[in-house]
Amino acid sequence: xxxxxxxxxxxxxxxxxxxxxxxxxxxxxxxxxxxxxxxxxxxxxxxxxxxxxxxxxxxxxxxxxxxxxxxxxxxxxxxxxxxxxxxxxxxxxxxxxxxxxxxxxxxxxxxxxxxxxxxxxxxxxxxxxxxxxxxxxxxxxxxxxxxxxxxxxxxxxxxxxxxxxxxxxxxxxxxxxxxxxxxxxxxxxxxxxxxxxxxxxxxxxxxxxxxxxxxxxxxxxxxxxxxxxxxxxxxxxxxxxxxxxxxxxxxxxxxxxxxxxxxxxxxxxxxxxxxxxxxxxxxxxxxxxxxxxxxxxxxxxxxxxxxxxxxxxxxxxxxxxxxxxxxxxxxxxxxxxxxxxxxxxxxxxxxxxxxxxxxxxxxxxxxxxxx
Amino acid sequence: xxxxxxxxxxxxxxxxxxxxxxxxxxxxxxxxxxxxxxxxxxxxxxxxxxxxxxxxxxxxxxxxxxxxxxxxxxxxxxxxxxxxxxxxxxxxxxxxxxxxxxxxxxxxxxxxxxxxxxxxxxxxxxxxxxxxxxxxxxxxxxxxxxxxxxxxxxxxxxxxxxxxxxxxxxxxxxxxxxxxxxxxxxxxxxxxxxxxxxxxxxxxxxxxxxxxxxxxxxxxxxxxxxxxxxxxxxxxxxxxxxxxxxxxxxxxxxxxxxxxxxxxxxxxxxxxxxxxxxxxxxxxxxxxxxxxxxxxxxxxxxxxxxxxxxxxxxxxxxxxxxxxxxxxxxxxxxxxxxxxxxxxxxxxxxxxxxxxxxxxxxxxxxxxxxxxxxxxxxxxxxxxxxxxxxxxxxxxxxxxxxxxxxxxxxxxxxxxxxxxxxxxxxxxxxxxxxxxxxxxxxxxxxxxxxxxxxxxxxxxxxxxxxxxxxxxxxxxxxxxxxxxxxxxxxxxxxxxxxxxxxxxxxxxxxxxxx
Numbered sequence: 001x002x003x004x005x006x007x008x009x010x011x012x013x014x015x016x017x018x019x020x021x022x023x024x025x026x027x028x029x030x031x032x033x034x035x036x037x038x039x040x041x042x043x044x045x046x047x048x049x050x051x052x053x054x055x056x057x058x059x060x061x062x063x064x065x066x067x068x069x070x071x072x073x074x075x076x077x078x079x080x081x082x083x084x085x086x087x088x089x090x091x092x093x094x095x096x097x098x099x100x101x102x103x104x105x106x107x108x109x110x111x112x113x114x115x116x117x118x119x120x121x122x123x124x125x126x127x128x129x130x131x132x133x134x135x136x137x138x139x140x141x142x143x144x145x146x147x148x149x150x151x152x153x154x155x156x157x158x159x160x161x162x163x164x165x166x167x168x169x170x171x172x173x174x175x176x177x178x179x180x181x182x183x184x185x186x187x188x189x190x191x192x193x194x195x196x197x198x199x200x201x202x203x204x205x206x207x208x209x210x211x212x213x214x215x216x217x218x219x220x221x222x223x224x225x226x227x228x229x230x231x232x233x234x235x236x237x238x239x240x241x242x243x244x245x246x247x248x249x250x251x252x253x254x255x256x257x258x259x260x261x262x263x264x265x266x267x268x269x270x271x272x273x274x275x276x277x278x279x280x281x282x283x284x285x286x287x288x289x290x291x292x293x294x295x296x297x298x299x300x301x302x303x304x305x306x307x308x309x310x311x312x313x314x315x316x317x318x319x320x321x322x323x324x325x326x327x328x329x330x331x332x333x334x335x336x337x338x339x340x341x342x343x344x345x346x347x348x349x350x351x352x353x354x355x356x357x358x359x360x361x362x363x364x365x366x367x368x369x370x371x
Numbered sequence: 372x373x374x375x376x377x378x379x380x381x382x383x384x385x386x387x388x389x390x391x392x393x394x395x396x397x398x399x400x401x402x403x404x405x406x407x408x409x410x411x412x413x414x415x416x417x418x419x420x421x422x423x424x425x426x427x428x429x430x431x432x433x434x435x436x437x438x439x440x441x442x443x444x445x446x447x448x449x450x451x452x453x454x455x456x457x458x459x460x461x462x463x464x465x466x467x468x469x470x471x472x473x474x475x476x477x478x479x480x481x482x483x484x485x486x487x488x489x490x491x492x493x494x495x496x497x498x499x500x501x502x503x504x505x506x507x508x509x510x511x512x513x514x515x516x517x518x519x520x521x522x523x524x525x526x527x528x529x530x531x532x533x534x535x536x537x538x539x540x541x542x543x544x545x546x547x548x549x550x551x552x553x554x555x556x557x558x559x560x561x562x563x564x565x566x567x568x569x570x571x572x573x574x575x576x577x578x579x580x581x582x583x584x585x586x587x588x589x590x591x592x593x594x595x596x597x598x599x600x601x602x603x604x605x606x607x608x609x610x611x612x613x614x615x616x617x618x619x620x621x622x623x624x625x626x627x628x629x630x631x632x633x634x635x636x637x638x639x640x641x642x643x644x645x646x647x648x649x650x651x652x653x654x655x656x657x658x659x660x661x662x663x664x665x666x667x668x669x670x671x672x673x674x675x676x677x678x679x680x681x682x683x684x685x686x687x688x689x690x691x692x693x694x695x696x697x698x699x700x701x702x703x704x705x706x707x708x709x710x711x712x713x714x715x716x717x718x719x720x721x722x723x724x725x726x727x728x729x730x731x732x733x734x735x736x737x738x739x740x741x742x743x744x745x746x747x748x749x750x751x752x753x754x755x756x757x758x759x760x761x762x763x764x765x766x767x768x769x770x771x772x773x774x775x776x777x778x779x780x781x782x783x784x785x786x787x788x789x790x791x792x793x794x795x796x797x798x799x800x801x802x803x804x805x806x807x808x809x810x811x812x813x814x815x816x817x818x819x820x821x822x823x824x825x826x827x828x829x830x831x832x833x834x835x836x837x838x839x840x841x842x843x844x845x846x847x848x849x850x851x852x853x854x855x856x857x858x859x860x861x862x863x864x865x866x867x868x869x870x871x872x873x874x875x876x877x878x879x880x881x882x883x884x885x
Contacts, residue, residue: 007423008415008427008428010423011424011426011427011428011431012431014423014424014425014428014519015425015432016428016432049432049433049436051433052425052429054426054523054526055527055825055827055830055833056527056528056530056826056830057531057795057796057815057822057827058795058796058822058823058827059794059796059822060820060822060824061765061823062767063821064789065763065765065785066682066762066763066785066789067760067763067782067785067786068680068682068683068760068762068774069679069683069684069688069689069758069761070679070680070761072761073774074773074774075773075774076774077771078682078771078772078773078774154671158667161667
């Protein structure tokens with residue numbers, strides 16, 4: 001059996017090297033950003049699971065349809081159409097939204113391992129440590145907010161069956177005090193350091209829902225990852241078209257304006273917020289900006305000026321993500337890239353995110369630098 | 372790891388129940404593995420010695436990750452061999468092991484008795500180990516990239532076999548020797564001979580002249596002969612026999628083909644096989660071997676396997692419910708002309724002739740049907756209603772998959788469609804000498820649903836890598852008959868008209884693609 005263990009490692013290694021584009025580039029186009037989709041509380045989380053789909057003669061999934069089981073009238077949707085059915089019957093849309101049985105930290109760890117993200121060396125109060133709680137087990141007592149739903153009801157059913165109070169015709173399960181089970185935690189020690197993430201997004205007319213969805217998913221993972229690296233995380237949200245303003249998270253993802261685009265307005269506001277509230281010697285600062293790259297003619301010069309003189313100096317890392325807008329994308333990324341290459345800037349990262357599949361590559365580009 | 376004494380005892384106990392119910396399985400060898408190993412063996416399709424390939428690594432990663440996130444775990448793994456190998460997960464509770472063992476006995480009984488498995492090779496452990504050894508030798512000799520690249524190509528074609536061929540006794544088609552009288556033969560074949568007396572024959576019809584005619588005739592016959600004579604569904608076999616590739620590549624093609632045929636019956640009986648195994652684990656556990664304290668955990672795990680999701684059917688659930696439905700119908704006599712023609716709904720509902728034929732019937736069903744026959748014969752309108760089955764379709768307008776119908780006929784035909792040819796398009800090799808240029812002509816027998824065309828083109832490229840000469844694929848795309856061609860460097864696409872296209876009867880526009 002020992003030789004067998006080595007065997008799968010070899011095949012696994014080979015697969016990973018193909019996915020990372022190290023070998024066999026001809027398979028690149030069959031790599032799908034497969035996902036394990038799970039649910040954590042109310043959040044739907046998708047876990048990156050790259051797969052290589054060997055081409056075969058097969059039916060067009062959108063034409064073939066299938067048979068399902070459950071409630072609903074004709075016309076009731078099963079799930080978003082972006083989920084393409086897999087090869088196996090039963091691996092179809094609306095599939096397996098299961099409760100992910102992991103904590104957000106574990107999610108981040110797996111993401112970090114998956115994308116090969118290095119840990120960040122924080123600046124600031126390095127030698128001060130604080131304690132953090134980590135959920136590790138189940139106990140019979142605890143606060144209501146930590147009640148473990150499934151375990152509690154299972155205990156209740158057992159009790160009712162034993163005591164004969166379970167009614168098979170009309171099953172009603174009511175937990176009593178002895179049935180209740182709670183999550184328990186352990187205290188761990190982590191260095192104290194704080195970080196602020198400043199999200200900026202272009203909300204001009206050319207940014208559609210799909211683009212915002214990409215930004216939403218990407219920001220979920222950025223938050224998740226940076227949360228494991230710092231004790232305290234603050235997030236701020238700035239939207240802009242030709243002018244910029246600060247908004248809350250919900251507004252950030254739901255606003256759509258029709259004006260033109262002046263990126264420098266957002267950079268100025270970002271700089272102002274940093275100056276007023278986040279002194280760089282105490283804070284780790286992460287501005288992220290997303291747009292479709294269309295900017296007013298001479299504004300790009302201004303932007304680079306602000307980056308050079310203010311933001312890059314104050315930030316651990318400044319990231320710019322360019323999504324493909326409804327009318328294609330502009331040249332802002334190219335312009336930044338030119339500036340980076342010319343001046344060998346190390347803490348300015350850019351990436352292009354044309355579709356959902358490219359989110360993970362983009363996160364890797366941004367956070368893979370360990371800054 | 373072998374069974375612990377406790378599990379060994381459990382195995383004997385369950386085996387006793389199995390026999391008392393009349394199940395007839397192979398001998399079963401249980402092995403206990405931790406989840407790493409179990410996932411590894413599962414990634415190799417149950418065969419730890421299978422040939423190396425990244426696809427196994429990919430499956431392994433998927434299983435490992437799903438396990439790590441708590442989304443899924445494999446409880447059991449069973450292999451169709453005699454004796455039957457089955458793997459148990461080390462960290463399972465005893466109640467889980469009971470469930471799994473009983474389930475495995477159900478599968479093994481199915482493997483042994485269902486006719487669709489009757490032609491599978493039961494010593495596959497050794498065979499697959501041999502395949503692994505051969506492919507490792509090839510890797511040493513021809514390089515990893517070469518061998519793996521060729522396997523990629525073959526895997527793209529792995530479903531192009533003829534699932535029914537193990538059951539078809541074909542008559543010998545070619546007749547090598549002809550012992551008929553030469554004169555008679557000449558007339559029959561239309562060779563011109565001038566009438567002459569016997570002793571003059573050699574002068575009037577010189578041997579050389581006759582020979583020349585014969586040769587020309589043979590040549591023409593060869594040209595005219597269709598190749599393959601009938602459209603060939605086993606395209607892998609066709610390639611092995613006719614593609615101009617090195618022997619090691621032919622051997623790899625044969626390995627992939629053999630494994631495809633071996634695994635095919637499992638895909639063809641997925642609903643029945645899982646249904647049968649679930650029927651028996653449920654019966655054995657609830658009637659015989661559950662302890663009271665285990666009931667809740669059993670119910671929890673059993674209902675986990677039976678769970679349904681909107682986006683598809685769960686073969687375990689549909690399978691077990693159909694077997695139970697058949698059992699009930701044959702116990703009560705709810706079948707046959709009298710029952711079918713009864714139009715009193717209340718009477719139908721309470722129908723009970725007390726025939727008690729249920730158990731006998733389900734044993735018969737497990738012997739002779741595969742999923743297609745199972746659904747075709749036993750799926751009823753009442754069943755579809757009570758299990759809330761529906762068909763769904765992609766709606767182009769709002770980009771959603773939505774419920775399209777709850778009508779019995781449509782559900783049944785959709786379900787049968789998804790099972791026919793294991794849910795894959797029917798592709799035949801029509802001509803291996805297309806246009807008399809040695810090109811390969813494939814035809815998709817279109818049945819209303821188009822293919823995913825980018826993948827089809829890439830698959831054609833993979834066939835071309837093996838065939839070397841240009842390869843064509845005839846299909847229907849958006850209502851138009853279209854010919855896709857690949858010559859090794861360039862894809863072409865051309866409409867070929869709305870009428871059925873016969874490549875051999877020379878439509879004027881059929882040629883000259885390259």
